[in-house]
Amino acid sequence: MHNLLTNEEKRVSVYQPTERPTDPKTVTPDTPLEDLNLNWREVDLPERERTKHVHRLHPYLGKFIPQLVEIFLRKYFRPGQMVLDPFCGSGTTLVQANELGINAVGYDISGFNVLLCRAKTAKYDIQKARKEVLDILRKTDAERKKAYGNRQLTFWEEEASALTFETKDEYLLNWYAPRALTELLIYRHYIKDYEYQDLLKIILSRSARSARLTTHFDLDFPKKPQREPYWCYKHSRICQPTTEAFKFLCRYSYDTISRIEEFARIRTDARVEIFHEDSRTADFPPVHGVITSPPYVGLIDYHEQHAYAYHLLGLEDRREDEIGAASKGTSQRAKQEYQEDIAEVFRRVNESLLPGGRVIVVAADTANLYDSIAEQAGFRVEGVINRHVNRRTGRRSSEFFESVFIWRKD
Missing domain, CATH: 3.40.50.150 (Vaccinia Virus protein VP39)
Incomplete structure (x- = not known):
């Protein structure tokens, strides 16, 4: 010593x-x-x-x-x-x-x-990873449109309970608007069909973080769900609670593809x-x-x-x-x-x-x-x-x- x-x-x-x-x-x-x-x-x-x-x-x-x-x-x-x-x-x-x-x-x-x-x-086949990330996005989009079409729903339209993709998890039911939760559950349902499941789970998790019922300026440790319009200190205006998740799934899917492609160019075999x-x-x-x-x-x-x-x-x-x-x-x-x-x-x-x-x-x-x-x-x-x-x-x-x-x- x-x-x-x-x-x-x-x-x-x-x-x-x-x-x-x-x-x-x-x-x-x-x-x-x-x-x-x-x-x-x-x-x-x-x-x-x-x-x-x-x-x-x-x-x-x-x-x-x-x-x-x-x-x-x-x-x-x-x-x-x-x-x-x-x-x-x-x-x-x-x-x-x-x-x-x-x-x-x-x-x-x-x-x-x-x-x-x-x-x-992970070491990815970049072409295959890109194909999988975009394919699950396409399937999720098709499935959500069966339920909602192109209509814009407010948080208070409780239509998710009639869909196949449901959960009894109290945390999820409390922290997500019905449409947002349904879109996340649809995406989760299809992950099992792909090879790069860890990567898809990270895209889903990142999207779930942004789609929660929380204010835009407090994504780290929100204390309670935000269900009413609120004054947003980040945007200096009145903002609405998040009601959908698919836009985040799209955004982070393309960002993820870009990032793993960038790392693949310098990744070694260590x-x-x-x-x-x-x-x-x-x-x-x-x-x-x-x-x-x-x-x-x-x-x-x-x-x-x-x-x-x-x-x-x-x-x-x-x-x-x-x-x-x-x-x-x-x-x-x-x-x-x-x-x-x-x-x-x-x-x-x-x-x-x-x-x-x-x-x-x-x-x-x-x-x-x-x-x-x-x-x-x-x-x-x-x-x-x-x-x-x-x-x-x-x-x-x-x-x-x-x-x-x-x-x-x-």
């Missing part, structure tokens, strides 16, 4: 970066840590670059940007080596590793996260494996290093974030096993439990890590838990880079700081 850094060592290890933000493509194994500037502004790193190709296949709160991952992949890994992400989330590490020809393995407790990662990293397991008990394979961003203590309920997908797709719900869930709060007891759980994950990581391997951990450590976690897991702290995040979307729109911890196994 290694000792913690002294206060003086900590001050030295928090690097003061150079003025210009680092271009990930310029990083090599010889790039000094103290030369890395991870403080990108919007002008330095526009949203279209942070959400390139499959990185925006589906909205996801709490993910780190691919450029941050790319920097540490280029510095510490070589093509053919293996990187592990024990909290793989939306798959950023897995996707970026594949771009660089680095094998990757990911674990996550969330069934939706595993589905999303598999859809992002292996990607994803497991739906609890990293506190998983047996990790031998790996050369780790790049991960663990859940923050008391911030996000990851299952609840995608509740619509769990109900619509029948995914296994393991929310009780989430580490640091918002529902558990931020009390001292919650922080202690979080620290113990994260340390257990990294103890298991240490067992699988080859000698000399690095562990890169991105975390907003406001409770100062990670020095102790490193010690408990048996790692030596090589450095800490404080990163200023001054542009975020979604729930966290204000600026904040996060730390990039660099640990080493000797």
Whole structure:
């Protein structure tokens, strides 16, 4: 077990970066840590670059940007080596590793996260994928027209109950207008007829997120269905609740085709494996290093974030096993439990890590838990880079700081 850094060592290890933000493509194994500037502004790193190709296949709160991952992949890994992400989330590490020809393995407790990662990293026959995405859209359109024709229905016209495509799921009945729900259920019905089912499920989930009875300005964590016209802070006008889903199925189908085509042009044959397991008990394979961003203590309920997908797709719900869930709060007891759980994950990581391997951990450590976690897991702290995040979307729109911890196994 290694000792913690002294206060003086900590001050030295928090690097003061150079003025210009680092271009990930310029990083090599010889790039000094103290030369890395991870403080990108919007002008330095526009949203279209942070959400390139499959990185925006589906909205996801709490993910780190691919450029941050790319920097540490280029510095510490070589093509053919293996990187592990024990909290793989939306798959950023897995996707970026594949771009660089680095094998990757990911674990996550969330069934939706595993589905999303598999859809992002799969190797597609692009022509076949395009055909399937457009064919299920055509079938859905034909079936919905049998029920509604081209009529525009209001939310209050309850005609869906007479259709074949029904559900008894209370969540779905509560959060969707009848027509929107019927269109989603029609699409879901046909998914079984195709090979690329994970991809179609992600299109369905993304559409379901947008088609819920919620305000346009609160898609992340709406508290109750919006059934009446409302003042929309996003559009600065009175908006109506969403009553249909097919327009979203169309929009996201074409966007998905474009994104998987873009990724296919740069995708390598490096292996990607994803497991739906609890990293506190998983047996990790031998790996050369780790790049991960663990859940923050008391911030996000990851299952609840995608509740619509769990109900619509029948995914296994393991929310009780989430580490640091918002529902558990931020009390001292919650922080202690979080620290113990994260340390257990990294103890298991240490067992699988080859000698000399690095562990890169991105975390907003406001409770100062990670020095102790490193010690408990048996790692030596090589450095800490404080990163200023001054542009975020979604729930966290204000600026904040996060730390990039660099640990080493000797």
